[in-house]
Amino acid sequence: MKRLIRVGLVLGVTLLSACVRIETGEVGLRVGIDKQISGTELLPGSFNQTLVGDVLTFPVRDIAVQVDNKNPLTADNSTLKDFDLTLVYSINPSSVSDLWTTKSRSFHSFDGVAKDWVLMHGFMTTVANNAAYKAVRGYKALEVADNRARIEEEIKRVVGETLKAEKLDQALSVTLVQVRNVMPADDIIASANAVVTAQNALRAKEIEVDTAKREAERIAALNANARAIEYMNAQAQLKIAEGVANGKVHAVVVPYDFKGIINVGSPGR
Numbered sequence: 001m002k003r004l005i006r007v008g009l010v011l012g013v014t015l016l017s018a019c020v021r022i023e024t025g026e027v028g029l030r031v032g033i034d035k036q037i038s039g040t041e042l043l044p045g046s047f048n049q050t051l052v053g054d055v056l057t058f059p060v061r062d063i064a065v066q067v068d069n070k071n072p073l074t075a076d077n078s079t080l081k082d083f084d085l086t087l088v089y090s091i092n093p094s095s096v097s098d099l100w101t102t103k104s105r106s107f108h109s110f111d112g113v114a115k116d117w118v119l120m121h122g123f124m125t126t127v128a129n130n131a132a133y134k135a136v137r138g139y140k141a142l143e144v145a146d147n148r149a150r151i152e153e154e155i156k157r158v159v160g161e162t163l164k165a166e167k168l169d170q171a172l173s174v175t176l177v178q179v180r181n182v183m184p185a186d187d188i189i190a191s192a193n194a195v196v197t198a199q200n201a202l203r204a205k206e207i208e209v210d211t212a213k214r215e216a217e218r219i220a221a222l223n224a225n226a227r228a229i230e231y232m233n234a235q236a237q238l239k240i241a242e243g244v245a246n247g248k249v250h251a252v253v254v255p256y257d258f259k260g261i262i263n264v265g266s267p268g269r
Contacts, residue, residue, distance in 0.1 A: 022042050027093045028057050065087040067084065067128050071083065074144060078185055083144075086176070100119065103123070106122055107119075120168075120172060131158035131159045
């Protein structure tokens with residue numbers, strides 16, 4: 001009896017170790033001993049024996065494509081120094097078998113860590129890259145960063161059109177496009193800074209000219225008045241008087257025909 005129990009336990013452990021559980025967010029396909037692929041997808045939560053044949057697993061939800069270190073051409077024929085993009089797509093679970101059996105293996109990639117095949121990852125990387133180059137081409141180098149949202153929408157639209165043209169719009173869907181980094185070429189940044197500096201200098205000169213013009217107009221208006229000189233002399237004398245009263249003026253040059261009165265204070269002061 002004990003021997004039978006031990007045999008049963010060994011057999012149970014063997015069967016469990018030879019099973020694959022399909023996790024949430026992925027779909028499986030059975031590969032027969034004759035290497036034929038079953039057309040029925042294995043759904044999440046199911047346990048599937050691999051004692052005879054094998055089971056392939058494929059993620060179908062939120063698959064990320066990274067398009068990094070690209071140098072697309074802008075509308076002003078400038079090459080961006082750097083452009084990074086993330087595109088996230090999902091796969092219709094019922095399309096897994098068709099995609100695996102009918103599309104080139106070069107369209108897919110293998111995740112060695114998770115031991116999963118990522119369907120259409122290579123294909124979507126190429127499509128996203130082409131869409132990014134097309135979207136960026138519609139903007140000047142210094143406009144790309146300020147128009148990220150529009151570029152993201154344009155990339156999503158172009159990718160969607162490509163999937164539809166390839167009759168893949170029922171199997172694949174784009175859920176997110178995010179432009180992570182945009183950097184114009186160094187010479188474009190330097191030119192832009194030089195333009196800003198020149199504009200600021202020009203504005204400063206314009207302010208100086210405007211100030212001088214207004215001062216000239218003020219003097220001309222005073223000179224047009226018959227009593228302008230008398231007014232200006234009176235203003236000057238008032239300033240002198242205020243300076244003397246405040247103790248800031250200690251010497252005054254008096255003209256030879258001066259007829260006024262000057263209080264110079266006591267000798268001790």
